[in-house]
Amino acid sequence: MKITYDWLKDHLKTKSTEAQLIEKLTDIGLEVESVETPSSDSDFFKIAKIIKTEKHPDADRLKVCDVDVGEKDLLKVVCGAPNAREGLFTIYAPPGAIIPKNKMKLSISKIRGVTSFGMLCSESELSLSEESDGIIELDQSKYNKKIGKKYFSKNQSNLIDLSITPNRPDCLGVKGIARDLASTGFGKFIETKEKKIKSKLNQKIKVKINKEKNQGCTSFGSCLITNIKNCESPKWLKDKLISIGQKPISAIVDVTNYVMLDLNRPLHAYDADKINKGIIVRNSQKGEKFTALDNKDYTLEKNMCVISDNTGVLGLGGIIGGTRSGTELDTKNVLIESAYFNPRSIRKTSKLLNIDTDAKFRFERGIDPLSIEQGINRAAELIKEICGGEVSKIDIQKIEKFEKTKIEFDTDLFEKISGFKISTKIMIQILKNLGFEIKSGKNTLKLQVPSWRPDITQPIDIVEELVRINGYEKIEIINPEKARTKPTLTKTQRQFHFLQRSLASKGYLEAITWSFTDSKINDFFKEQKKSIEIVNPISSDLNVLRNSIFSNLILYLRKNLDRGFKDISLFEIGPVFFGSEPGEQETVIGGLNSGKKSRLSWFQDERNVDVFDAKQVVLQTLEEAGFNPNKLFIDDITPNYFHPGKSGRVFLNKGKENIAAYFGELHPNIIKKLDIKTEALIGFEIFMDNLKVTKKNLKDQKSKFEVSDYQKSERDFAFVVDKNFISQDLMDVIYSVDKNLIKDVKIFDVYEGENISEDKKSIAINVTIQSNEKTLKEQDLDLLNKTIIELVEKKTGAKIRS
Numbered sequence: 001m002k003i004t005y006d007w008l009k010d011h012l013k014t015k016s017t018e019a020q021l022i023e024k025l026t027d028i029g030l031e032v033e034s035v036e037t038p039s040s041d042s043d044f045f046k047i048a049k050i051i052k053t054e055k056h057p058d059a060d061r062l063k064v065c066d067v068d069v070g071e072k073d074l075l076k077v078v079c080g081a082p083n084a085r086e087g088l089f090t091i092y093a094p095p096g097a098i099i100p101k102n103k104m105k106l107s108i109s110k111i112r113g114v115t116s117f118g119m120l121c122s123e124s125e126l127s128l129s130e131e132s133d134g135i136i137e138l139d140q141s142k143y144n145k146k147i148g149k150k151y152f153s154k155n156q157s158n159l160i161d162l163s164i165t166p167n168r169p170d171c172l173g174v175k176g177i178a179r180d181l182a183s184t185g186f187g188k189f190i191e192t193k194e195k196k197i198k199s200k201l202n203q204k205i206k207v208k209i210n211k212e213k214n215q216g217c218t219s220f221g222s223c224l225i226t227n228i229k230n231c232e233s234p235k236w237l238k239d240k241l242i243s244i245g246q247k248p249i250s251a252i253v254d255v256t257n258y259v260m261l262d263l264n265r266p267l268h269a270y271d272a273d274k275i276n277k278g279i280i281v282r283n284s285q286k287g288e289k290f291t292a293l294d295n296k297d298y299t300l301e302k303n304m305c306v307i308s309d310n311t312g313v314l315g316l317g318g319i320i321g322g323t324r325s326g327t328e329l330d331t332k333n334v335l336i337e338s339a340y341f342n343p344r345s346i347r348k349t350s351k352l353l354n355i356d357t358d359a360k361f362r363f364e365r366g367i368d369p370l371s372i373e374q375g376i377n378r379a380a381e382l383i384k385e386i387c388g389g390e391v392s393k394i395d396i397q398k399i400e401k402f403e404k405t406k407i408e409f410d411t412d413l414f415e416k417i418s419g420f421k422i423s424t425k426i427m428i429q430i431l432k433n434l435g436f437e438i439k440s441g442k443n444t445l446k447l448q449v450p451s452w453r454p455d456i457t458q459p460i461d462i463v464e465e466l467v468r469i470n471g472y473e474k475i476e477i478i479n480p481e482k483a484r485t486k487p488t489l490t491k492t493q494r495q496f497h498f499l500q501r502s503l504a505s506k507g508y509l510e511a512i513t514w515s516f517t518d519s520k521i522n523d524f525f526k527e528q529k530k531s532i533e534i535v536n537p538i539s540s541d542l543n544v545l546r547n548s549i550f551s552n553l554i555l556y557l558r559k560n561l562d563r564g565f566k567d568i569s570l571f572e573i574g575p576v577f578f579g580s581e582p583g584e585q586e587t588v589i590g591g592l593n594s595g596k597k598s599r600l601s602w603f604q605d606e607r608n609v610d611v612f613d614a615k616q617v618v619l620q621t622l623e624e625a626g627f628n629p630n631k632l633f634i635d636d637i638t639p640n641y642f643h644p645g646k647s648g649r650v651f652l653n654k655g656k657e658n659i660a661a662y663f664g665e666l667h668p669n670i671i672k673k674l675d676i677k678t679e680a681l682i683g684f685e686i687f688m689d690n691l692k693v694t695k696k697n698l699k700d701q702k703s704k705f706e707v708s709d710y711q712k713s714e715r716d717f718a719f720v721v722d723k724n725f726i727s728q729d730l731m732d733v734i735y736s737v738d739k740n741l742i743k744d745v746k747i748f749d750v751y752e753g754e755n756i757s758e759d760k761k762s763i764a765i766n767v768t769i770q771s772n773e774k775t776l777k778e779q780d781l782d783l784l785n786k787t788i789i790e791l792v793e794k795k796t797g798a799k800i801r802s
Helices: 018-027 039-044 174-181 233-241 251-263 343-353 359-364 371-388 412-418 425-432 459-470 491-504 550-562 611-624 668-673 727-735 778-798
Strands: 002-003 031-036 047-053 063-068 077-078 090-094 109-111 114-116 158-165 207-209 217-226 268-271 279-281 287-289 297-299 305-308 311-318 335-343 395-398 406-410 437-441 444-448 569-577 585-594 634-635 641-649 659-666 681-687 713-722 742-751 759-768
Touching: 018 031, 018 174, 077 114, 174 251, 174 425, 207 217, 207 395, 217 279, 217 371, 233 251, 251 268, 251 305, 251 359, 251 371, 287 311, 305 343, 335 371, 335 713, 343 359, 406 412, 406 459, 412 459, 425 437, 425 444, 425 459, 491 569, 491 585, 491 611, 550 569, 550 585, 550 681, 585 611, 611 641, 611 659, 611 681, 659 668, 713 778, 727 742, 727 759, 727 778, 759 778
Parallel strands: 207 279
Antiparallel strands: 002 158, 031 158, 047 063, 047 090, 063 077, 109 114, 217 335, 217 395, 268 335, 279 305, 287 297, 305 311, 406 444, 437 444, 569 585, 585 681, 634 641, 641 659, 659 681, 713 759, 742 759
């Protein structure tokens, strides 16, 4: 929104300076984006008189003019304007001047052999209007004694550009800004008495608003002005528009633009003689077409609000008019429209058709629905004053009645929210100045919100208005406490970041992807879960919420493999979804590892990554997070996207209360269907929501190894057990024999076949034995071996294999 201080003074009586104005505007939330000083280039343009004209010797359409610019000698200027003649008062631009329209800098030049000292200007070249058929003709009686004087006024005020937030449509007019300033005590608001139309003539053009679903117009006001003479606007009006960067066009158009900028009341003017049998406000039909005033053809969708007649569409309501009914200089009868359009309808239509206009900008934010008559009165008054004519009565058609918003405001709420107190008297004064109607009660104010403030709907909005006008600087500043008494992060948040670092320390790189994914890839990992489709996806390949971290992670692993990277380790922590309702999600850590271990190593043989690598990452991560590895329970029941024979799941205990993790090789069918080119692919999922935060401090949970100075011994055992027996149970029993002496238990062979019953299998185990206190003697080792065998046989039913 662009304003000038001079224009603001039409509605505000103040003695404050422009610098004070700029500071106050920002204080009340009307942020000043920039202040532009009128260009000094305007000083070049002078009032001149053509003394004599001659035909150019070498060009039929050019004239050589002797021009008086207030200097001792006349200047020769070559001019091609058909209206250049002796005695004409016009505007002269000397060498060095910059023409506003094309930014061309003038210089002394020869035109067909005749030297021209500058140029005589048209209104178009000075950006005063679109008129370019001839040079400017000034009134001799006004400018006879001003030859050589500067045409543009020296005291033109600066152009102030305001950033008006979408919730303040009332400040898209100069009057609204003045009202806000006056309520702070910056000046006195000038209440102009509205001049209402007094006419006995009826508005002859019938207007009808169709009552239909999704109707975008609820009120349509109109006034017919006949026998006018459309002309150039008076200087005061053109100066107003030029001061904020608008181009004057004609009196009718300039008046409607002026009322819009001054009162924030968009209007539209129709050539009444071009309207066929009345106006119909209706919803458009799909495929209807019309040519707009921007000279573009638009094809409409269904249910767009249009202004039409019996011939077809005249314009898009509240957005842009059509060329068919546009006013011109020869217009004799004009119909002024002042309507209220639904902001949602305006936004939807303008977005679909990609149209942006000043009227659309205002209507989509919410125009004062009770300003219809005020806008017509002001426009009709100016048109009659400038163009003459006879004005009809105002006709207002409505399909809805506007009711002002009512709020009961508890005065104590202000102090509770703002932290400081102001008297009820001051509250009432501020709100009255802003246009509220007030009835006082005990500790309450019954308020009626002014129709131009659609943003105020509840008591908290009243608090904001009072703080804004009274001054944000009144809010007490409370400095933050220097000493932190509580941890910044919760235990769950610390665990989250700890697990990130834990996986990064194992060589995994963190990926961050969307929570959206491609349904085709997601289907591989969703099991029985239902896909949660997105109603309005940002792209066709991100159309569902992911059911698994793997859904996106595997896609980016494949992209990196295709780019030539061979051995990749990626992980991501984020939400996965199992329902569309709030809370139907869980936080999961997922990781993928492809390729080989020790590729191109000179001291280790390379091998494919396998299920045991995934198992190691999961178990080591859980141990580092504070969970006892001896209490973890593992079985082989896993989702169908893991390899059925090379995967496992982990519980924090044998009770199998909640699944802590899955690990293993990904199913070969998925790898094949996704065309992933790698020797091997393993993955894991750790379910953070199922991990109880341990009491230990995470920083103290690093693995602690005690190095013994005494010799270690190893013993091998082979036990025959049932075929379905879980090997982990056997290891747990052996560890429990003596935790101080048994340092490690490893399975190095599982055998089924000859010399073993069909329902049995043999598990070979290597046990590392070492004391931290002494060297173990042979009898110590024999006793421990015997204890291991007896305890295993007793607890598992296994038999030592001879």
